[in-house]
Amino acid sequence: MGIIAQDIGLLLEKHKLTLGIVESATGGQIANLITDIPGCSTYFMGSIVSYSNGLKTNLVKVKPETLEQYGSVSAQAAEEMAEGGRRILGVDVCIADTGIAGPTGATKNKPIGLFYLGLSSKDGTFNRKHLFSGNRQQNKEMAAQAALTWLKEYLSGYGYTRINTGDIKVKEIVTCFLSANNRILILKRSNKVSTYKGLWAGVSGYMDRPADEQAWIELREETGITKKEARLAVKGQPLEVTDIALRTRWIVHPYLFKVNRLDAIKIDLEHTEIKWIDPAVIGNFDIVPGLEETLLAVMPERRLDGTGTGSAPDDGG
Numbered sequence: 049m050g051i052i053a054q055d056i057g058l059l060l061e062k063h064k065l066t067l068g069i070v071e072s073a074t075g076g077q078i079a080n081l082i083t084d085i086p087g088c089s090t091y092f093m094g095s096i097v098s099y100s101n102g103l104k105t106n107l108v109k110v111k112p113e114t115l116e117q118y119g120s121v122s123a124q125a126a127e128e129m130a131e132g133g134r135r136i137l138g139v140d141v142c143i144a145d146t147g148i149a150g151p152t153g154a155t156k157n158k159p160i161g162l163f164y165l166g167l168s169s170k171d172g173t174f175n176r177k178h179l180f181s182g183n184r185q186q187n188k189e190m191a192a193q194a195a196l197t198w199l200k201e202y203l204s205g206y207g208y209t210r211i212n213t214g215d216i217k218v219k220e221i222v223t224c225f226l227s228a229n230n231r232i233l234i235l236k237r238s239n240k241v242s243t244y245k246g247l248w249a250g251v252s253g254y255m256d257r258p259a260d261e262q263a264w265i266e267l268r269e270e271t272g273i274t275k276k277e278a279r280l281a282v283k284g285q286p287l288e289v290t291d292i293a294l295r296t297r298w299i300v301h302p303y304l305f306k307v308n309r310l311d312a313i314k315i316d317l318e319h320t321e322i323k324w325i326d327p328a329v330i331g332n333f334d335i336v337p338g339l340e341e342t343l344l345a346v347m348p349e350r351r352l353d354g355t356g357t358g359s360a361p362d363d364g365g
Contacts, residue, residue, distance in 0.1 A: 069095035110132060145166075222300075222302075231327070269316060270318060282303070287342065
């Protein structure tokens, strides 16, 4: 059973909240992961798989004009799915997904692997965009994992004073993972940093320059690693991570670097400790918001269980 799903159950029980799910492209995988946890009936009320546009409008109450203007794979549709599911299922929190799993269904502006998630609660309704790069099954699994990761993140911060999304600042950052011997490096943030003190993170920094250049700058400043000791392995698609408590939407540019000299790593004042870990156990640490999703963007083969890893209506929804 998934550690994330277990944590979600504990958090729902702690806050005395109920959960509902509306799925499209994932076809029930999110609900399956939730119901793998014994005793989930105390907080999980049910799910809807609204695969067709007809069910989205007739059952979940997505507005026809939303689908006509933005399409079923859109931030607007994801939010309306989550809002409709919350009302219909009578729950405190509802999470939804819609996407293009592949191998067909893509359009010029909506590639295979594009997913939108929606989350609705008394605090408001929010969305997140993801672009995965696996095959059909991998994209569905990664979308399900991203949904659970976001849900856990939201529930972990439940109770903070919420604000209107219009008040949120947008900031772009790079986050880099160093990899060696099938392990990745995480760093514990010190009290010298302005945010997320004491939490584990990758090598991160605000973007003052183009992302590729900034990534190498952060590596050098925070770990002492240069192009002599590492090589770029994967540049992932940017993703959004919203922290309501900080009034910030982070646009994260993810990178994975392969390191050939571990003894070259020298941390700076922004960190107090480093660990080389199995990527599958990153959720066991107190990490900065969105770090699991960021790792998923550069290591799509990573699955929920910690192991490595197909008409348009079927693929887009």
